[in-house]
Amino acid sequence: MKYMTVQVVTPDGLRYDHRASFISVKTLDGETGILPDHINLIAPLDVHEMKIRRIDDENHVDWVAVNGGIIEVKNNLVTIVADSAERARDIDISRAERAKQRAERQIEEAESRANIDEVRRAQVALRRALNRISVGNK
Incomplete structure (x- = not known):
């Protein structure tokens, strides 16, 4: 099964690091879906709900509140650098x-x-x- 590694980094450190089969992000140009072997990409992100479909279970979806930042996709490594980001389970x-x-x-x-x-x-x-x-x- 093809997969990519998704990492979300903030000034507080690494907030998310898992393998995924699909992610959905919102760039300033609109919604973008990313699958394994996606072309190289760097784009600014809007405030949005990032959806991450994990590879361990087709029904396992993680949600991350991302407050702007940038995304880089290169060689099945997706790196999100954001001012702040929180997983759904961590939000008060x-x-x-x-x-x-x-x-x-x-x-x-x-x-x-x-x-x-x-x-x-x-x-x-x-x-x-x-x-x-x-x-x-x-």
């Missing part, structure tokens, strides 16, 4: 919910002051919190 849903509420309040406050930069930062924080909630609920 209540903490993510609090981050979501905090971001929503920051958006309202920044909009009332017409501070576009603060609005954009809070919108990014909201997208990340929603991504973590979605992955954590899988």
